[in-house]
Amino acid sequence: MTGSAPGYGTGLLFVMLATVGWSLAGVFVRFLPGLDGWQINCWRGFWMSVFLLAYLVFVYGPATLEKFLAIPLPALIATAGFFTAGSTLYVTSLTLTGTATVSVIGALSPIFAGLLSPWITGERPSLASWAAALMALVGVGVIAWDGVSAGNLLSLIVCLGVPASFAAQTVALRRYRDFDMVPAICVGGFFTFAVAGVMGFIFGGHPGGGFEVSVQQMLLLALMGPLQLSIPLVFYAKGARYVPAVTLAMIVMLDVVLNPFWAWLGAGEVPSQSAYAGGTVIVVAVLLSIFGDRWLSTRRLQAA
Template sequence: MTETAVSHAGSHISRREERIGMLLVFLSALMWSFGGAIARFIEVDDSWTVVFWRSFWAAVFLLGFMAWRDGLRGTLKLFRSMGLPGLAVALCFAVASTSFVVALAYTTVANILLMQAGVPLFAALIGWLVFRERVSGPTWIAIAAVICGVAIMVSESFNGQVSPIGDGLALLIAMVFSIATVITRRFAHVRMTPATCLGTILAGIFAATQVEAFVVSPRDMGFLFAFGALNLGLGLAFFATGARLVPAAIAALLGCFEPILGPIWVWLIHGEVPSARTIVGGAVVFTALLVHIGLEFRRQSRPVRPGVTGMPSPH
């Protein structure tokens, strides 16, 4: 999980680095997908208490990781050098993690998941409008397939009730995560691990102002540690390292493995059998992602034409 320094712009990232980036972003989605299964073990009633301790342990993990990798002075230097791009990414992750908890009080998880299916589309549009990062035809097709697949997965949960606040926050989550993905890719020379760490700190501070009680049982604290350090913190470290190496639309697509794998872990660990529509929708998304990733690796394996540098074609 070494975060290789990149001294050149994101468009000059080599094919090998791009492949590593794709693997790391997938690993971030894999770690995040365990969130639902871990949360089932936590018996704390106040959701803000969960947010606080999850953010706390994620921040501790990320600070420890950076201190181990870069030393104390190097870690401080990383925070000072992340600049406005890093601050923007930190705010995005803080807003996303906080809005998720608030949105659950107004709308269904199904609606939030459907909004999150739009992250690849939002990331592609933002990258194209702001930075003129072209999106290929196969990527657009994969984005459409992902949205359709997630729509099938959550269709059974729709009850016809629309909450402007809840659905607005769900849309906000998708937008800020898309912005964070695009910024991380665009400013590939900036290490975003301290930015994600700052995001967890900000989310924890806000949760501390809303929490009813900080005391939890030793059993719950153990699961909260896993929920924060491994599920959130390690996932953020993978994402911050990998998203800077791949096009924003592809990074967002790989992130869609999270809502696909999540129900599988809950099923295997807690015996909650997914519905037929969940299985069908998940199969659509999983197939679309595998096909698109296979096409990407096939494209990257083609020999570079004479006179062309080793950078990948823009998407």
């Protein structure tokens, strides 16, 4: 699929809107200083799924259950499972190594998507897509260089699971793009609620596990779930119908640029020089992924 495919522009818009929503995570977490990742993931996943379920009932009415049953079982398990795995591994990785290391390794998601696409979706990433993915990885590395720590083998394996899970979820959405995959993501949110809640007992050391939050915190999480996850995921699932997997994962890399921007806008935190330099590289990489194939095709036609 290239930039000239029908619906490509609409798909790009949906994915960009999803990325903007996801980039608000840091803003919400700033207002939840008393909670750890297990508690946030637990209730964020719950309220995400509650909102998605309400959205599905609003859109499909009595046919909502049919939309769940219409999704092939492998697609449902893959999408829900990889969503839960990615969320859980992300929180776990933050307990094992630094945030910068997690960010750099997380930038491998376009690479994983490119490797999986030919086998699962039949899409073969172009040279421009591979170049853009590598460029984005360099950009994230520039931003996080000062905070990167070597870590141990276990932390490396756990961190690698984060981009691998996201890439697998992305190609699953592409593979089954003829179905509305929002119900599968809804199931994944409820799975995440259960898994993160139990993990809170084991790793969080809370008497109530990941389920333990105050009423005030619950209200904020009830807002975070829909705004930062549900609505972006609806956009992402719709965008996945029209945009190749590698480009999907590439656009999401803009989250690394947007997160510091919101911190600067809302809290006056001035980004470092490395953030400016790395952010510029990432933006160029995303543009290359979006328009590179079209440019190369035009060049070939002109040469012919």
